[in-house]
Amino acid sequence: MPSQPSIRPADPRFSSGPTRKRPGWEPAALGTASLGRSHRASLPKQRLGEAIERAGAILEIPADYRILITPASDTGAFEAAMWCMLGQRGVDVFSWDAFGERWLKDAKSQLKLADLRVFDAPYGALPDLSQADPARDILFTWNATAAGLKVPNADWISDTREGLTLCDATSAAFAMELPWDKLDVTSFSWQKCLGGEAQHGMLVLSPRARARLKDWRPEWPVPAVFSLFDAGDEQSAMFEGSTINTPSLLATEDFLDALRWAAREGGLPGLVARSHANLAVLEGWAEKTPWVEFVASDPAIRSNTSVTLKFAGPETQALDAEALRALAKRMAQILEREGAALDILAYGKAPPGLRIWCGPTIDADDIAALCPWLDWAYEEARG
CATH class of the missing domain: 3.90.1150.10 (Aspartate Aminotransferase, domain 1)
Incomplete structure (x- = not known):
């Protein structure tokens, strides 16, 4: 029987979300000038815009893609994309853990998509990704947080696809290389790989995704807190830090601190x-x-x-x-x-x-x- 170890981890927090903050984090690192102000005022809006700009730089997002901030963490970001963009064509859902099951449940029970194909697998295995149809929209998680599985690559996604790929990348962004040319709608949250505060999500939209938002309106009602249709406009203020609802400026400062640390670590x-x-x-x-x-x-x-x-x-x-x-x-x-x-x-x-x-x-x-x-x-x- 092993004896009790004498050396403990310097920080025992190994939670999978919210995750540990960056090494050396302390509250004093956070800026406070924007606190207590309207998020529409010049300085707070600049800070929100900076969060978008810094995240795009760290993630090496292509120049013709756009980023926006959403409420309700990664869940809100991904569900907003589903509510606003699906229904134009058939949908393939690839699911292999609890969070993929959540998107599948939304597609089946909430949106009640008529043309839905399901490819699932038990914990420890991936579904047959080769079944993805380029003519259909595709929903999947890049890294299944509950199962501990990630897709090995995006070779199974067609370069000449007609549908959109919607990717939940919340526990992959900032820790895995994402092939942006294969991804049209990508969601992640602040509290995962960079240890930010919860409640805010982000969406990365390809030109094809923005075209869908401009040209398509689904048959179901879309709550205001989910509405992304303004992002179909190339000049949308959403890409500069205007948000769907009131954001936490303290959480924004915390995310900015994490992004600055990420840059110091080599991006x-x-x-x-x-x-x-x-x-x-x-x-x-x-x-x-x-x-x-x-x-x-x-x-x-x-x-x-x-x-x-x-x-x-x-x-x-x-x-x-x-x-x-x-x-x-x-x-x-x-x-x-x-x-x-x-x-x-x-x-x-x-x-x-x-x-x-x-x-x-x-x-x-x-x-x-x-x-x-x-x-x-x-x-x-x-x-």
Whole structure:
């Protein structure tokens, strides 16, 4: 039985959302001049516009794409795109975890799309992406946060597609390279890979997506908080920081701080490298640990942000799902009590186990310090 480790992670926060803030973050880093003012005033609007500009620069978004800020985090951003853009043609939904299931439920039960094809897969596997039809709209998550799986590439998306691709990239943006020429509508949130505050989402729109907003109106009502139709205008103020509803200027300042840190880390290449370095530490530990394995057994589709682990080996083979969830819960409680890890339980619908955030705001030294604690907590939890 391993002895209790003597070195704890410097920061035990490994939550998959909201995620840990950047190294060295403190409230004093946030600007305050825009607080308490109208978001339509010149300085606050400039700060919102700066958030859009800096995000576009870090993500290396093409010059002919446009970015806007939405309410309600990534969920609000993606659902706004669904409500405003779908219905013109048939839709293919690719789903392989709880969040893909959410978009599928919206398409089926809320929008009640008549021409809908579903391609799904259980946790640990991807659906057959080759079935995507270029004549249809495509909905998918780039990185399935609950399942710990990502698409390996976008080769399955046609360069000559007629439909739009709508991609939920909230736990991929700022940690994975996204092929913008394959993506027409891309959503993400501030509280994922850069550790910003929650409630705000962002949409990246290709020229084809903006044309859809200009020319198409769906048959269902679109709530004002979801309405993106003004973004069909090339001169829309939405691309300069005008928002659908009142934004949090404090959250905006926090996001700006994260973006400035991202630039100091070398921009997107630096952020991607940090995330992969974190995953590499966890992979090295898992390779020599008999009681655990990745939900994503294929490294090519393994997430480098929301890394999901499940129990393995003869010691837990006879346990049912309820017993395995209880084991994982005991481990999480022990680790929290010891100040070694917080919020690492697997998503409720995922296989019983652990989920450890390895995004770019995490330090590899903290992942390395965490691993011996996982071994110790496993033995402690088993009694």
